[in-house]
Amino acid sequence: xxxxxxxxxxxxxxxxxxxxxxxxxxxxxxxxxxxxxAAAWEWxxxxxxDSTGAVVLGAVCLALCGLSWQLGWTHTPLPLLxxxxxxxxxxxxxxxxxxxxxxxxxxxxxxxxxxxVLALWVAWLAVAQARSIGINFLLSVLVLxxxxxxxxYFAGRSFGLKFTRQRLAPTISPGKSWEGxxxxxxxxxxxxxxxxxxxxxxxxxxxxxxxxxxAHGWWLLVVAALFLAAMSVVGDLSKSVVKRSVGVKDSxxxxxxxxxxxxxxxxLLPTVPLAMMLATLAxx
Numbered sequence: 001x002x003x004x005x006x007x008x009x010x011x012x013x014x015x016x017x018x019x020x021x022x023x024x025x026x027x028x029x030x031x032x033x034x035x036x037x038a039a040a041w042e043w044x045x046x047x048x049x050d051s052t053g054a055v056v057l058g059a060v061c062l063a064l065c066g067l068s069w070q071l072g073w074t075h076t077p078l079p080l081l082x083x084x085x086x087x088x089x090x091x092x093x094x095x096x097x098x099x100x101x102x103x104x105x106x107x108x109x110x111x112x113x114x115x116x117v118l119a120l121w122v123a124w125l126a127v128a129q130a131r132s133i134g135i136n137f138l139l140s141v142l143v144l145x146x147x148x149x150x151x152x153y154f155a156g157r158s159f160g161l162k163f164t165r166q167r168l169a170p171t172i173s174p175g176k177s178w179e180g181x182x183x184x185x186x187x188x189x190x191x192x193x194x195x196x197x198x199x200x201x202x203x204x205x206x207x208x209x210x211x212x213x214x215a216h217g218w219w220l221l222v223v224a225a226l227f228l229a230a231m232s233v234v235g236d237l238s239k240s241v242v243k244r245s246v247g248v249k250d251s252x253x254x255x256x257x258x259x260x261x262x263x264x265x266x267x268l269l270p271t272v273p274l275a276m277m278l279a280t281l282a283x284x
Contacts, residue, residue: 002150004083004099004106004178004257005256006047008041008255008258009258011281012066012098012255015031016028016031018125021135024135025074025132028131029069029126029127029128029131032127032128032264033062033065033066033069035265036061036062036120036121036261037059037061037062037064037169037262038058038260038261039106039120039251039256039260039265040057040058040061040062040116040120040166041054041058042251042252042254042261042262043113043117043120043251043262044056044057045251046243046246046248046251046262047109047112047113047116047242048109048234049113057113060117061120061121064117064121068121068125073133074125074128075132077280078125078276079280080275081125082204082273082277082280083123083277085126085270085273086274086277088119088147089231089234089235089273089274090231092115093234093235093270095239097234097238099242100241101171101172101244104245113263119269120269123238123265123268123272124152125273126272126275127268127272130194130272132152135206136199136203136208137206137208137279138209139208139211140195141209141228141271141272141275141279142268144188144192144209144232144275145192145232145267145268145271146230147184147233148173148185148187148188148189148228148229148232149267150187151183151184151187151188152176152180152184152187152233153180153183154176154183154185155180155187156177156179156183158183159177160177160179160249161177161179163178163179163221164177168180168237168241169237172240172241172244173237175251181229181230181233184229184233185226185230188226188228188229189222189226191225192210192221192224192270193210195208195210195211196210196211196214196221209275209279210225212283213282215282216225216282220282224278228274228278229269231270231274232267232268233267234270235268235269235270236266237272238250239262239266250263
């Protein structure tokens with residue numbers, strides 16, 4: 001298993017890193033488009049679609065993203081879309097987690113399928129726009145999710161249930177603790193301050209999300225970092241609700257040793273659009 005994980009990670013990095021650092025944002029947007037289409041295929045399978053239906057769903061998501069690209073939306077300010085996405089993720093995520101695993105099957109399947117495709121489309125559009133803004137900006141959002149996950153893991157392992165008596169969501173993801181969430185949030189705040197300092201000392205015109213927020217006050221930077229860290233947890237738990245409701249461990253086996261694409265991007269689905277919303281507000 002470890003060997004598979006390492007090999008898959010090396011292959012992914014060999015594809016993603018050149019695309020990310022290419023002078024044009026086109027290669028990275030194209031790679032992200034392929035991954036999002038694969039995630040849509042997984043979403044169809046998780047929601048009971050047969051093989052043909054899941055492939056069609058992936059093609060629909062691909063076409064939706066491609067049409068947006070053709071219309072120039074990857075470079076067009078879309079503040080209303082980011083506000084709507086934020087409202088849907090905050091309110092919808094809270095409702096989904098409150099209902100839990102038992103509540104998921106009661107949502108009409110067409111609504112589940114359409115909602116998932118729309119979430120994937122908005123996430124791809126946010127990633128494409130973030131890369132168009134700049135590599136530093138996109139990385140500052142991606143690394144936030146990774147740091148939140150890493151700090152949460154080690155804080156949970158070290159301090160889990162030492163300060164609280166209940167786990168974060170025992171019926172959804174029994175391994176997660178509140179101490180882990182707090183550790184992830186602390187890591188993200190440290191990251192935000194460190195990245196802002198690095199921008200000031202070494203950066204150019206390509207400002208990170210953190211520097212854009214810090215320009216309006218350190219309090220906004222801290223609040224935004226905590227908010228994004230919390231929403232990354234919502235994305236992860238939302239995917240866990242779906243997988244647990246259908247009794248599967250991974251969304252697919254597309255990434256040997258890592259599960260499926262959704263398993264790797266679940267926390268990014270709410271975080272990147274919300275980062276674009278915050279960047280829009282900071283820009284104003």
